[in-house]
Amino acid sequence: MERKECVFLDRSNHSQPNTTSPSTARPVLFLLLGIGIGYLITKVLVWPIMDLKSHTNRTGASTSLDIDLTDEVRVLCYVYTKPINHKTQAQAVLETWGRRCNKLIFFSSRSDLNLTGSVELPVSPYFRESWLKTKMALKYLHDHHLNDADWFLEADDETYVVMENLRYMVYPYSPQLAIYFGSPGTVMSRAALRRLVELSLPNPSKCEQKNAGPTAEKLRECLENVNVLAGNTYDSEGRRRMYLIEPQARSNLFLHYDSNIWFWKFLAYRTQDGIFAWSNYAVSFHYVQHRYIHCFEYMIYRLRTFGRKQIVESLPPKYNPAAEKDQGAPRIGSDQDVPADYEY
Amino acid sequence: MTAKMKLRSQLHLLTGFMAGFVLAFVLLLYVYDVSRVTPCWSSTSTMTTATTARIEDGPPPRILCMVLTCPENVQSLARSVYETWGQRCSRLIFASSEDYEPLGVVGVVEPTGGGYEDLWNKTREGFRHVWEHYAGDYDWFLKADDDTYVVMENLQHLLRGFDPNTPVFFGYKMSRYNVSYMSGGASYILSREALHRFATQAYESEVICPQPKKMGIEDFYMGICMQNVGVHFVDSTHALDGDTKPKFMPLDLENYMSDANYTIPEWLRLMSLSRVETGLACCSNYSVAFHYASRERMFLYEFLIYHLKVFDPNQISERGHRSRLTLSDLTRRFPLEDNSNIKDLLQMSEKPDNF
Numbered sequence: 001m002e003r004k005e006c007v008f009l010d011r012s013n014h015s016q017p018n019t020t021s022p023s024t025a026r027p028v029l030f031l032l033l034g035i036g037i038g039y040l041i042t043k044v045l046v047w048p049i050m051d052l053k054s055h056t057n058r059t060g061a062s063t064s065l066d067i068d069l070t071d072e073v074r075v076l077c078y079v080y081t082k083p084i085n086h087k088t089q090a091q092a093v094l095e096t097w098g099r100r101c102n103k104l105i106f107f108s109s110r111s112d113l114n115l116t117g118s119v120e121l122p123v124s125p126y127f128r129e130s131w132l133k134t135k136m137a138l139k140y141l142h143d144h145h146l147n148d149a150d151w152f153l154e155a156d157d158e159t160y161v162v163m164e165n166l167r168y169m170v171y172p173y174s175p176q177l178a179i180y181f182g183s184p185g186t187v188m189s190r191a192a193l194r195r196l197v198e199l200s201l202p203n204p205s206k207c208e209q210k211n212a213g214p215t216a217e218k219l220r221e222c223l224e225n226v227n228v229l230a231g232n233t234y235d236s237e238g239r240r241r242m243y244l245i246e247p248q249a250r251s252n253l254f255l256h257y258d259s260n261i262w263f264w265k266f267l268a269y270r271t272q273d274g275i276f277a278w279s280n281y282a283v284s285f286h287y288v289q290h291r292y293i294h295c296f297e298y299m300i301y302r303l304r305t306f307g308r309k310q311i312v313e314s315l316p317p318k319y320n321p322a323a324e325k326d327q328g329a330p331r332i333g334s335d336q337d338v339p340a341d342y343e344y
Numbered sequence: 345m346t347a348k349m350k351l352r353s354q355l356h357l358l359t360g361f362m363a364g365f366v367l368a369f370v371l372l373l374y375v376y377d378v379s380r381v382t383p384c385w386s387s388t389s390t391m392t393t394a395t396t397a398r399i400e401d402g403p404p405p406r407i408l409c410m411v412l413t414c415p416e417n418v419q420s421l422a423r424s425v426y427e428t429w430g431q432r433c434s435r436l437i438f439a440s441s442e443d444y445e446p447l448g449v450v451g452v453v454e455p456t457g458g459g460y461e462d463l464w465n466k467t468r469e470g471f472r473h474v475w476e477h478y479a480g481d482y483d484w485f486l487k488a489d490d491d492t493y494v495v496m497e498n499l500q501h502l503l504r505g506f507d508p509n510t511p512v513f514f515g516y517k518m519s520r521y522n523v524s525y526m527s528g529g530a531s532y533i534l535s536r537e538a539l540h541r542f543a544t545q546a547y548e549s550e551v552i553c554p555q556p557k558k559m560g561i562e563d564f565y566m567g568i569c570m571q572n573v574g575v576h577f578v579d580s581t582h583a584l585d586g587d588t589k590p591k592f593m594p595l596d597l598e599n600y601m602s603d604a605n606y607t608i609p610e611w612l613r614l615m616s617l618s619r620v621e622t623g624l625a626c627c628s629n630y631s632v633a634f635h636y637a638s639r640e641r642m643f644l645y646e647f648l649i650y651h652l653k654v655f656d657p658n659q660i661s662e663r664g665h666r667s668r669l670t671l672s673d674l675t676r677r678f679p680l681e682d683n684s685n686i687k688d689l690l691q692m693s694e695k696p697d698n699f
Contacts, residue, residue: 030354031357031360031363033357033360034359034361034363035360035361035364035367036360037360037361038362038365038368039364039365040368041364042368162652162654165653246644247643278647280653291598291599292598292601294601294624295597295601296648299645299648299649300648300652300654302624303627303629303630303631303649305495305649305650306498306501
């Protein structure tokens, strides 16, 4: 009888600790587990959406750091000049907009220690531009600077370029897309330069071999014969952004608009338009004398009108290559000479 | 017993899950709000500043622009002024020798005159005409040539610090025969009180103000008249605190932009009160007027200043609030000129040529 009682008591004592211990430990573990799961689910599902919105807002706020495209859109500027212009026109380019290029090269008939970035080409010292000089310059860029920039801007020493607006114009396009804008005053992507120099220049059936004659028409033909796209230099309101002729220069007899003069026939866009048909995001001005290059610099970057409203700017969406591929597919099929390693 | 234990475990799990969710969400909101609130504060601060400036500064100064022209220039230069900066004047008047209603050209001198030799007469009669018709309606009176380009916003910013009921004469201050005057080509501005004194005291007095004559030196003569009626000369070079560069340019901007010295004529160096700088340091960032602007230059200025946008502009904040100078402040900062040599034009010794 005593044994039975002892056995019963022992069982009671033993079972109670067992029951208490699991109930104490398990709720805490479950609680922690729940916290972890809830946190992970929220982070995975909700945070990405918020991050995107936050980034968009930050971009919309238009802080200077966010929309500085200098390093994102690298532009090499190559400027045609001649020895007699080194101290005036070329120097003005060097002191003003040339500083905003990622790299600046002057092509002349002789190099000049006082003109930083000057490269000597074996061409005539009397002509700032010629087709021979253009071909030599393009080969030089391809051989020495192909990987130094995403875009290659052609200019002469009477040009003024708003580099910020140029980067803004080409930003949507990938440098792997063979595309060019404007001619003369061409800006082409790295893929376009590569295709031009490797496929077009050596091929007589695609590119003019003779060294004489106007440059702009020949360059445009050479580019288009290897399926380099011609980009649109008009803005959303149909106003021109490139090759804006300085108004004072129009009073020059040579530059007076006349559809019969050969000069105007070779322009990519042949319509005459007034100064207010220019885009507000103008890119390049031409026939600017050297002192007026400094005037442009002052009026664009120094002079301010008090109380002028600040504009909230945002970047356009990236150009979608897939859509272009669909449109470009027939061309790819039609041209067997384009190697497969070209993205198009 | 077992059922109860299972239920408790599930409750704990659910509680933990909700706590985790709340924790993550609170962290998320904190991060999001931090990045979102800063621009809002900045915007609020900007708006507050703008509102404060607007309240304290009152309405912008009303500026009447009187532009001297001639019949041959009405369809070219005068029309360019009308189509560009003239649109931003409170009122635009052209003073010429013949009327031309479409542009608001008023004939203030005889039809036989009107050329450069009649410049002084045109200025005198123009100001007289303006005083007779508009003196009570405007605060400031700008006189410019038809080949001048004026940035009106910067002019308003400049004039906001001065009381139009005090005698003030504004412009690019120069000196000739030891007599101060404001460059005419760079344009100059009279306050309402200054115009009143000119029209009522100087206009008809040959003792203190040169009378009409051919080939009169317009800006030099106006300087004499202003001095003799007790008007304060405010050199725009020093009118803005912290900005000591010229804001009125007697030459084309192109002449200032060369580092070579030959583009600045000797007469400007001789008659300017301070050294004439060249290059980008020549001029204030809030410049007001440029002279020798052709029709093409005016349109180019209009495009570069008011139309061209540079992607990624420098967002420089502007100090909107400027206190207005009282008459005593004006006297202290811009004291009256010494007019002892020209007090009585009839009794002058050492008369300059063509006086």
